[in-house]
Amino acid sequence: MSSVTIKDVARLAGVSPSTVSRVISNHPKISPATKKKVREAMEALGYHPNIMAQSLVSKNTQTLGLVLPHSAEKIFVNPFFSEVLRGMLAYANIKQYDILMSSANNPKEEIEAVTRMVLGRRIDGIILMAPRQKDPIVEKLLEYQFPFVLLGRSMEHDHVLSVNNDNIKAAYDITNHLIKQGHKRIGFVSGPPDLVVSIDRLEGYKKALLEAGLPVHPDWIIGEDVLQGNAFHALTMIMNSPEPPTAFVVTDDVVAFGLIRELYAAGFHVPQDVSIVSFNNIVLSELSNPPITTVDIGIYHLGYLTVQHLIRKLSGEEIEKPQMIVPHRLIIRESSMKLQ
Amino acid sequence: MSSVTIKDVARLAGVSPSTVSRVISNHPKISPATKKKVREAMEALGYHPNIMAQSLVSKNTQTLGLVLPHSAEKIFVNPFFSEVLRGMLAYANIKQYDILMSSANNPKEEIEAVTRMVLGRRIDGIILMAPRQKDPIVEKLLEYQFPFVLLGRSMEHDHVLSVNNDNIKAAYDITNHLIKQGHKRIGFVSGPPDLVVSIDRLEGYKKALLEAGLPVHPDWIIGEDVLQGNAFHALTMIMNSPEPPTAFVVTDDVVAFGLIRELYAAGFHVPQDVSIVSFNNIVLSELSNPPITTVDIGIYHLGYLTVQHLIRKLSGEEIEKPQMIVPHRLIIRESSMKLQ
DNA sequence: CTGAAAGCGCTAACAG
DNA sequence: CTGTTAGCGCTTTCAG
Numbered sequence: 001m002s003s004v005t006i007k008d009v010a011r012l013a014g015v016s017p018s019t020v021s022r023v024i025s026n027h028p029k030i031s032p033a034t035k036k037k038v039r040e041a042m043e044a045l046g047y048h049p050n051i052m053a054q055s056l057v058s059k060n061t062q063t064l065g066l067v068l069p070h071s072a073e074k075i076f077v078n079p080f081f082s083e084v085l086r087g088m089l090a091y092a093n094i095k096q097y098d099i100l101m102s103s104a105n106n107p108k109e110e111i112e113a114v115t116r117m118v119l120g121r122r123i124d125g126i127i128l129m130a131p132r133q134k135d136p137i138v139e140k141l142l143e144y145q146f147p148f149v150l151l152g153r154s155m156e157h158d159h160v161l162s163v164n165n166d167n168i169k170a171a172y173d174i175t176n177h178l179i180k181q182g183h184k185r186i187g188f189v190s191g192p193p194d195l196v197v198s199i200d201r202l203e204g205y206k207k208a209l210l211e212a213g214l215p216v217h218p219d220w221i222i223g224e225d226v227l228q229g230n231a232f233h234a235l236t237m238i239m240n241s242p243e244p245p246t247a248f249v250v251t252d253d254v255v256a257f258g259l260i261r262e263l264y265a266a267g268f269h270v271p272q273d274v275s276i277v278s279f280n281n282i283v284l285s286e287l288s289n290p291p292i293t294t295v296d297i298g299i300y301h302l303g304y305l306t307v308q309h310l311i312r313k314l315s316g317e318e319i320e321k322p323q324m325i326v327p328h329r330l331i332i333r334e335s336s337m338k339l340q
Numbered sequence: 341m342s343s344v345t346i347k348d349v350a351r352l353a354g355v356s357p358s359t360v361s362r363v364i365s366n367h368p369k370i371s372p373a374t375k376k377k378v379r380e381a382m383e384a385l386g387y388h389p390n391i392m393a394q395s396l397v398s399k400n401t402q403t404l405g406l407v408l409p410h411s412a413e414k415i416f417v418n419p420f421f422s423e424v425l426r427g428m429l430a431y432a433n434i435k436q437y438d439i440l441m442s443s444a445n446n447p448k449e450e451i452e453a454v455t456r457m458v459l460g461r462r463i464d465g466i467i468l469m470a471p472r473q474k475d476p477i478v479e480k481l482l483e484y485q486f487p488f489v490l491l492g493r494s495m496e497h498d499h500v501l502s503v504n505n506d507n508i509k510a511a512y513d514i515t516n517h518l519i520k521q522g523h524k525r526i527g528f529v530s531g532p533p534d535l536v537v538s539i540d541r542l543e544g545y546k547k548a549l550l551e552a553g554l555p556v557h558p559d560w561i562i563g564e565d566v567l568q569g570n571a572f573h574a575l576t577m578i579m580n581s582p583e584p585p586t587a588f589v590v591t592d593d594v595v596a597f598g599l600i601r602e603l604y605a606a607g608f609h610v611p612q613d614v615s616i617v618s619f620n621n622i623v624l625s626e627l628s629n630p631p632i633t634t635v636d637i638g639i640y641h642l643g644y645l646t647v648q649h650l651i652r653k654l655s656g657e658e659i660e661k662p663q664m665i666v667p668h669r670l671i672i673r674e675s676s677m678k679l680q
Numbered sequence: 681c682t683g684a685a686a687g688c689g690c691t692a693a694c695a696g
Numbered sequence: 697c698t699g700t701t702a703g704c705g706c707t708t709t710c711a712g
Contacts, residue, residue: 006690017699050396396707
């Protein structure tokens with residue numbers, strides 16, 4: 001593993017180090033002849049610039065930080081994550097950026113990880129996933145005046161760069177789909193309550209019910225721990241009440257999988273006994289049994305645009321609209337059904 | 341976003357920059373008094389070391405590279421990936437390492453990405469996932485003598501650091517499970533044929549059949565494109581032959597999901613008409629309908645140990661056994677059934 | 681135990 | 697168009 005530096009190249013090419021530096025950065029005023037000479041020398045020696053040294057002086061790292069939502073082990077095992085990451089890397093790759101990931105086990109470590117990356121000057125900008133209400137990391141970054149982008153949105157600051165779906169509308173639309181199918185008693189299975197996305201989806205659900213003159217029954221809004229089976233009890237109670245819901249809006253495909261199983265275990269079949277709709281359209285939602293009606297939110301695209309948005313900002317482009325919205329669409333499958 | 345350097349701290353603490361440096365690196369011979377003074381100054385100014393500068397001189401980056409299998413878009417959308425990454429980050433986090441990810445769209449870009457990371461001195465070591473037969477990246481890294489670890493194994497080099505399951509044994513075990521259930525005609529759905537893991541699992545499957553005196557029917561070994569529906573045709577042909585398989589060993593849970601759907605579409609029910617077993621035990625395999633019998637390979641653990649193995653090597657520890665094997669276990673669920 | 685000095689590999693004025 | 701010079705922020709001999 002040779003350690004060939006700019007000096008070695010300079011020597012071989014018979015020029016000064018600065019000239020080599022210039023051909024690396026494609027400086028305009030450099031004669032084709034020397035450019036060629038230098039290129040050949042670089043080739044011959046197998047030269048690659050030391051990125052650390054470059055960054056130290058140029059003050060930029062061609063690296064983006066990605067902080068993983070700590071609490072969100074659940075979110076994280078979610079195929080959503082890999083898909084969004086794939087989109088992020090795709091665009092980063094085009095622009096020759098890499099992505100530096102850091103994890104944390106609790107909010108404190110999360111802040112530490114961010115601080116280390118930012119103040120350690122390891123990255124040029126940062127991507128935040130799954131922002132919360134009054135998110136401390138957002139506040140911190142705003143305080144540092146460090147460039148960042150939200151995959152999601154901030155409830156408090158509407159000038160921060162963000163790429164998001166219109167989750168309120170999405171939830172409104174999918175709930176209306178159920179209403180149009182004749183459902184009148186519709187439950188909701190929510191995500192972590194402090195996530196903005198959870199709040200938005202719940203709001204859209206409520207809005208649709210209210211507009212249709214249907215009841216928002218607090219008992220029918222259940223936590224996202226269904227998957228873990230903790231809410232099994234709550235679920236059977238709801239389903240065995242005199243007038244149980246005939247449909248559920250579920251915050252996430254993976255949770256929908258869990259719910260379908262739990263219902264099955266409790267003796268209820270989807271969609272014959274109860275309809276299920278959810279969000280995200282992960283690949284597996286189509287392969288579920290039954291296939292799940294869901295809102296396609298363009299996961300890959302979300303990741304792609306998030307990085308694009310951030311890199312544009314970093315390149316000093318004027319951002320006309322800081323809040324970017326990725327359109328959603330309903331994917332109707334067999335898990336939701338017309339009520340007779 | 342202050343840019344406070346070691347000099348600022350030195351000035352405030354009334355010492356020299358080198359002393360500050362020593363405090364940072366916890367040098368033994370430093371008086372408690374000055375140590376305290378310096379610590380306070382760092383605190384007061386909100387000092388964080390510039391990691392680029394540190395790396396430039398110390399020659400290590402506290403960063404591990406992760407190259408994503410390019411072809412493996414399919415593997416990548418797979419929840420397997422997020423889970424293994426979670427394990428990797430968990431251990432990296434403990435040791436204060438970060439993970440730098442780079443993607444590529446083809447083998448050429450893949451090599452470039454590695455080269456850039458390695459020769460750009462951005463990372464101390466590298467993690468390779470899903471190695472192939474005669475993997476060019478492995479060869480390259482060996483040539484550079486750059487530290488790396490395989491999540492999987494190399495077929496050619498048995499001294500390289502690797503963390504893996506005994507996939508031959510795993511496939512052998514799960515196939516035997518079917519045989520014990522009375523199945524005599526057992527098909528196989530394979531992964532990308534150049535991946536070592538595919539080769540190993542196929543081998544284990546064949547071994548079990550041979551030992552049991554059962555036929556290895558070439559027509560029953562089908563490609564992994566079932567999920568995409570390309571193999572739908574092949575599948576119906578097999579299933580409608582006079583003596584169709586009564587069970588399939590499938591290389592991956594996600595593919596199993598797809599297969600179950602395809603079978604269902606073709607009029608065959610799992611497990612009544614045909615049993616399905618697969619590998620990985622992703623969270624969703626339990627939530628499938630029916631729940632899938634699978635081999636738990638300890639995904640999280642694989643990721644965790646892979647990073648541990650690499651970091652140990654980097655710290656100069658003597659590695660007794662370069663090839664680390666994570667045990668597997670069968671998870672019997674409803675998708676496989678005793679044959680009457 | 682601590683400071684001064686040199687240098688990691690690269691870039692960016694400033695001259696020529 | 698190209699070389700010289702001076703750092704980027706940090707660590708590390710080498711003297712004291």
